[in-house]
Amino acid sequence: MKRELKERYGFEELREIVADLRAEDGCPWDRVQTFETMKKCLADETQEVLDAVDRGDTANLCEELGDVLMQVLVYSRIAEEAGLFTLDDVMSGLGRKLVRRHPHVFGDAHAETPEEALALWRSVKAREKAGLL
Numbered sequence: 001m002k003r004e005l006k007e008r009y010g011f012e013e014l015r016e017i018v019a020d021l022r023a024e025d026g027c028p029w030d031r032v033q034t035f036e037t038m039k040k041c042l043a044d045e046t047q048e049v050l051d052a053v054d055r056g057d058t059a060n061l062c063e064e065l066g067d068v069l070m071q072v073l074v075y076s077r078i079a080e081e082a083g084l085f086t087l088d089d090v091m092s093g094l095g096r097k098l099v100r101r102h103p104h105v106f107g108d109a110h111a112e113t114p115e116e117a118l119a120l121w122r123s124v125k126a127r128e129k130a131g132l133l
Contacts (some may be wrong), residue, residue, distance in 0.1 A: 001025060018073040022081070031096060035078060042071045100124055100133065 001020055009017070021030040045067040052061035076087035101124045104111035112116040127133045 014069070014073060018077050020072070022074075022077055030074070033078065033091065035075065038071065038074060038078075042068075042075075045071055100128070 001023070003017070003020070018030075021027045022033075024031075045064060048064040049068055051062065052058075052064050073087065073088070076085070076090050080086045101104045101121050102117075103109035103124065104117055104120055109120055111120055124133065
């Protein structure tokens with residue numbers, strides 16, 4: 001499973017790399033990870049994003065966001081292997097949520113200020129949680 005080191009990678013390539021890491025002949029550490037064992041990794045990477053923001057270090061922020069994206073890819077791969085859901089399911093759910101929670105952008109509602117937009121978001125989210133959407 002040789003892979004050439006490249007300057008740039010696309011999303012599908014990253015997806016394949018994670019699958020390779022978890023494959024039978026992949027990385028022994030990556031293969032044994034579970035949702036539970038990855039919790040600390042996700043928490044640490046999230047904190048590193050926040051630290052980079054606090055320092056105004058955009059170069060490090062870019063790197064740390066990549067690490068958070070890796071967590072999403074790994075969690076999704078673990079779920080796919082278990083037959084729970086796929087990365088496509090995660091992305092589809094996110095797309096639906098973003099469109100649904102922005103009726104002032106994608107629907108007929110209106111929001112002129114950030115506060116009005118946030119109020120709409122919260123209203124839609126509350127209806128979702130109540131099972132009304």
